[in-house]
Amino acid sequence: MEKFRPQPEIPREEQAPELETVYRALDSKKEKAILDEFTPEQQSEIRQKQRLLSFLAYFIGKDFKIPVELNATGAGWHWDFQENVIRIDPKDLLKKPMDYLRFVISHEGGHRRISRMDFIPLDEWKQPGFSFMMNAIEDPRNNNFIAESYPKFREQMGLAYQQDLDFKAKAKQKADQKLGYQPRFIQAGFEYISQWFRETQGKELELTDGLPEEVKAAVRATIESARDSWLRYPSRKEADNGGKIGRKKVDGEAMIKQYAKTSYEINRDEVWPEFKKLVDADMDDQRMQELLKDMQKGQEQQEGGKGGGGQNLPQELKDKLTPEEQQALQEAIKQAIEDAEKEKSEAQGKEPIEGEAEKTPEPSERSISGQPIDLKTLPEELQQKIKEFIESLPEEQQKEMTEKAQAAFKEFEDALNEELQGKLSDNPEKKAGREEIEAEAAKQLEIKGGGWEEKEREREEEARERRKRIESLFEAGEKDPYHGALEKVSDLIDVLTADLRDIFVKRKIERYETGYRSGRRWNVRQRIREKVAGVPLFKTEACEQRESESEEMDYAITLLVDLSGSMQRNHKIQEAFKSAVVLSETLSNLGIKFEVVGFQDIILEFKAFEEQLDESMREKLNQMILEVYGRNPDGHNNPGDNDDGASLLEASRHLTEQIAKNKFLVVLSDGEPLMDSGKKSSSQLDRELREAVAEITANTNQKLIGLGLNSGAVAKYYDNHIAGITTEEMVETLGELLREAIEKY
Numbered sequence: 001m002e003k004f005r006p007q008p009e010i011p012r013e014e015q016a017p018e019l020e021t022v023y024r025a026l027d028s029k030k031e032k033a034i035l036d037e038f039t040p041e042q043q044s045e046i047r048q049k050q051r052l053l054s055f056l057a058y059f060i061g062k063d064f065k066i067p068v069e070l071n072a073t074g075a076g077w078h079w080d081f082q083e084n085v086i087r088i089d090p091k092d093l094l095k096k097p098m099d100y101l102r103f104v105i106s107h108e109g110g111h112r113r114i115s116r117m118d119f120i121p122l123d124e125w126k127q128p129g130f131s132f133m134m135n136a137i138e139d140p141r142n143n144n145f146i147a148e149s150y151p152k153f154r155e156q157m158g159l160a161y162q163q164d165l166d167f168k169a170k171a172k173q174k175a176d177q178k179l180g181y182q183p184r185f186i187q188a189g190f191e192y193i194s195q196w197f198r199e200t201q202g203k204e205l206e207l208t209d210g211l212p213e214e215v216k217a218a219v220r221a222t223i224e225s226a227r228d229s230w231l232r233y234p235s236r237k238e239a240d241n242g243g244k245i246g247r248k249k250v251d252g253e254a255m256i257k258q259y260a261k262t263s264y265e266i267n268r269d270e271v272w273p274e275f276k277k278l279v280d281a282d283m284d285d286q287r288m289q290e291l292l293k294d295m296q297k298g299q300e301q302q303e304g305g306k307g308g309g310g311q312n313l314p315q316e317l318k319d320k321l322t323p324e325e326q327q328a329l330q331e332a333i334k335q336a337i338e339d340a341e342k343e344k345s346e347a348q349g350k351e352p353i354e355g356e357a358e359k360t361p362e363p364s365e366r367s368i369s370g371q372p373i374d375l376k377t378l379p380e381e382l383q384q385k386i387k388e389f390i391e392s393l394p395e396e397q398q399k400e401m402t403e404k405a406q407a408a409f410k411e412f413e414d415a416l417n418e419e420l421q422g423k424l425s426d427n428p429e430k431k432a433g434r435e436e437i438e439a440e441a442a443k444q445l446e447i448k449g450g451g452w453e454e455k456e457r458e459r460e461e462e463a464r465e466r467r468k469r470i471e472s473l474f475e476a477g478e479k480d481p482y483h484g485a486l487e488k489v490s491d492l493i494d495v496l497t498a499d500l501r502d503i504f505v506k507r508k509i510e511r512y513e514t515g516y517r518s519g520r521r522w523n524v525r526q527r528i529r530e531k532v533a534g535v536p537l538f539k540t541e542a543c544e545q546r547e548s549e550s551e552e553m554d555y556a557i558t559l560l561v562d563l564s565g566s567m568q569r570n571h572k573i574q575e576a577f578k579s580a581v582v583l584s585e586t587l588s589n590l591g592i593k594f595e596v597v598g599f600q601d602i603i604l605e606f607k608a609f610e611e612q613l614d615e616s617m618r619e620k621l622n623q624m625i626l627e628v629y630g631r632n633p634d635g636h637n638n639p640g641d642n643d644d645g646a647s648l649l650e651a652s653r654h655l656t657e658q659i660a661k662n663k664f665l666v667v668l669s670d671g672e673p674l675m676d677s678g679k680k681s682s683s684q685l686d687r688e689l690r691e692a693v694a695e696i697t698a699n700t701n702q703k704l705i706g707l708g709l710n711s712g713a714v715a716k717y718y719d720n721h722i723a724g725i726t727t728e729e730m731v732e733t734l735g736e737l738l739r740e741a742i743e744k745y
Contacts, residue, residue, distance in 0.1 A: 070088065
C-alpha cells in the first residue's frame with residue numbers, strides 16, 4: 001500500500017478558524033507579586049507581550065490555546081506538558097528580541113499541534129539513538145508546518161537554524177566532557193537538520209565538511225527518506241477541519257495522527273536501519289570507554305597504595321599491545337585522572353599550589369570519577385585492539401560493560417532530547433511515566449477508599465459557599481448573573497469572535513509591505529515540490545508576505561455603562577449587563593485590551609485594562625447589577641445621581657493611557673444626566689456633558705459612540721450614536737457595532 005501522502009492543494013486564502021471559548025482562572029495574586037518587581041511601564045510591556053505570545057500559540061493551532069503565564073523573575077522558561085502551560089521569565093519579555101520570543105512560542109506551539117509519538121512502542125523508543133533520530137527529523141517537519149501555517153515564521157527560519165547551531169555546539173562540548181568522543185549518530189542527526197535548512201534556502205545537498213566518512217555514507221543513504229518524512233505534515237486546513245484517509249472522512253486529530261504515523265514509519269523502516277549502524281559503532285566506542293574507566297580506577301587505587309603506575313592493564317590486553325601502544329594507553333589514562341582531579345579542585349574552589357603537584361593524596365581524598373578518555377588521543381589500531389579484547393571477555397563481563405555503556409548513552413541522549421523535542425508534546429516515555437503515576441494514585445485512592453470523590457465533594461462545597469454571598473443578594477432561584485447571561489449569549493460570542501478573527505486574518509493575508517510584489521504566500525511544500533520537479537527555485541519563488549505586528553494589540557476599548565436607578569426598569573440593566581458579557585468575552589478571546597466601567601456620580605471601575613478576565617473578575621462584574629439597586633456590599637451605591645460629563649472625562653483619561661492605534665469609548669445610557677441629590681443642576685450637568693464630548697472629540701484620537709437604551713437622549717450629545725435601542729436589540733446592536741468598528745478601522 002502506498003504511504004499516506006498530503007493531497008496537493010492550490011494555494012488560496014484560508015478562512016480563519018473558529019475560536020473556542022477558553023476560560024482559565026489564572027493565579028492573579030502570584031502574577032501581581034511578580035509584576036510588582038517592575039516599573040509600571042515595564043509591567044505594561046510584559047502584559048502586552050504575554051497576551052501576544054499566548055494568542056500566537058493559538059494562531060498556529062485551532063483546537064488549543066497555550067496559556068503564557070509569568071514565572072518567577074530569573075527562573076527561566078518552564079514547560080508544563082500535562083497542564084499545557086508555558087511559564088516565561090518576565091526578564092526575557094523585556095530583554096529578548098520579539099523575533100526570538102515569537103520563534104520559541106511558535107516552535108513549541110507547532111510541536112503541540114502536530115507532534116504525535118505516544119503510539120510508538122516503548123521498547124522501540126528506548127533503543128539507544130532511536131528517540132534522537134525521531135526528534136532530529138521531527139524538528140524540520142514541525143518547522144515546515146509552522147512556516148506554511150504562520151508566514152511570519154518563514155522570516156525566522158534563520159533564527160530557528162541558528163538556535164540549532166548553538167545547540168549543536170553545546171552538544172559537541174557536552175559529548176567531549178561526558179563521553180570523550182563525538183557520537184556518529186549525533187552528528188548524523190544534526191546533519192539532517194542542516195540539510196533541511198539548506199533545502200528551505202533553495203540549495204542543493206552538500207554535506208558539512210569534517211564529518212566522518214561513515215556518517216557521510218549514512219546521511220547520503222537516508223537523506224531522501226528523511227526529506228520524505230519531514231514533508232509528511234498536514235496543512236492547517238487538514239489539521240483544523242480534517243480530510244480523507246482513503247475514502248473515509250476523518251477529523252483533524254485523525255489527520256494529524258495519520259501524518260505522524262506515516263512519518264514515523266518512514267523513519268523506522270528507511271532511516272533507522274542505516275542510523276542504527278552508527279549507533280552500534282558508537283556503542284562499541286562507549287563499551288571501550290567503560291573499560292578504560294575501570295582501568296582508571298585500578299590505576300588510581302594502585303598509585304594510592306604500593307603499586308606503580310601502569311600496572312593495572314589486564315595481562316591479556318598487554319599481550320596484544322606493542323610497548324608504544326601500552327605507553328600511549330597509560331598516558332591517556334594518567335591524563336584522564338589528572339583532568340578529573342583538576343575538575344574536582346576547581347569545583348571546590350581550590351587551585352593546585354605550585355610545588356605540591358607531585359604530592360599524592362590519601363586514597364580517601366581521591367575522586368575515582370571514571371573521567372572519559374579523549375579517544376582522539378588513541379591511535380585507530382590501538383582502539384581496534386581494545387575492542388577485540390572486549391569481544392574476548394566472558395559473556396557476563398561483556399553484558400555488564402554493555403549495560404554501563406547503554407546507561408551512559410541514555411543519560412546523554414535524554415539531555416539532548418530535552419532540548420530538541422517538543423516541550424508540550426507527548427512521547428512514549430512521558431506517556432508510560434504518566435500512566436504509572438496515575439495507576440499508583442488510583443491504587444492509593446482505592447486503599448484509602450473513595451479519596452478522590454471526597455475531595456471532589458469538598459471542592460464543590462467550597463465553590464457553592466463562595467457563590468452564596470452574591471447569590472443571596474439576587475432574586476430567589478436566580479443563578480450567578482454572569483454565567484446566566486453567558487449561557488444566553490454564548491452563541492453570539494462564538495460567532496462574533498470568529499467574524500472578528502476572520503477580519504484580522506484577512507488583513508494579514510492582504511497586507512504587503514512596500515517593495516514586495518503581490519503574490520501568494522510562501523509555501524514550503526509547494527517550493528519543495530518544485531525542486532523535486534527540477535524547477536529552479538530562484539526563478540519561481542514568490543516573495544513572502546511580511547506580516548505586521550499583531551493588529552489585535554492596536555485596539556483599546558472602553559465600555560462605560562450607566563448604573564443609575566432608572567436602569568432598573570424594563571430589565572434595562574440585565575440587557576446592558578449581557579452586552580458587557582459579550583464585549584468582555586469576545587475581546588478577551590481576541591486578546592484585545594478593554595475596560596468595563598460604570599458611572600453614577602463618579603466612575604466605578606469593574607475590569608481595568610491590565611486585568612485578566614478570570615473567574616474572580618467575572619464574579620466582580622456581577623456587582624454592576626447590585627449598584628443599580630444600591631445593594632452592592634462595600635460598593636458606592638448611589639444610583640440616584642449620575643454625572644455623565646465628569647465620568648466620561650475620567651473614562652477617556654483611562655483610555656488615553658493605553659498604547660494603541662485605534663481607541664473606542666462606548667457609552668451605554670438610558671437618559672439624560674440627573675442628580676437626585678441636587679449637587680449639580682440639570683443645566684450644569686447638560687453643559688458639562690457637551691463640553692466633555694467636545695473636548696474628547698477635539699483633543700484625542702478616541703472614537704466616541706453613544707448607545708441609547710430605550711432613549712433618544714444620546715442623539716443630543718454624541719455625534720456618533722445609535723438611539724432608541726430596545727432591550728431586545730441591545731446585545732446584538734453592541735455586537736454589530738463592535739464588528740463594524742473593527743472592520744472599518
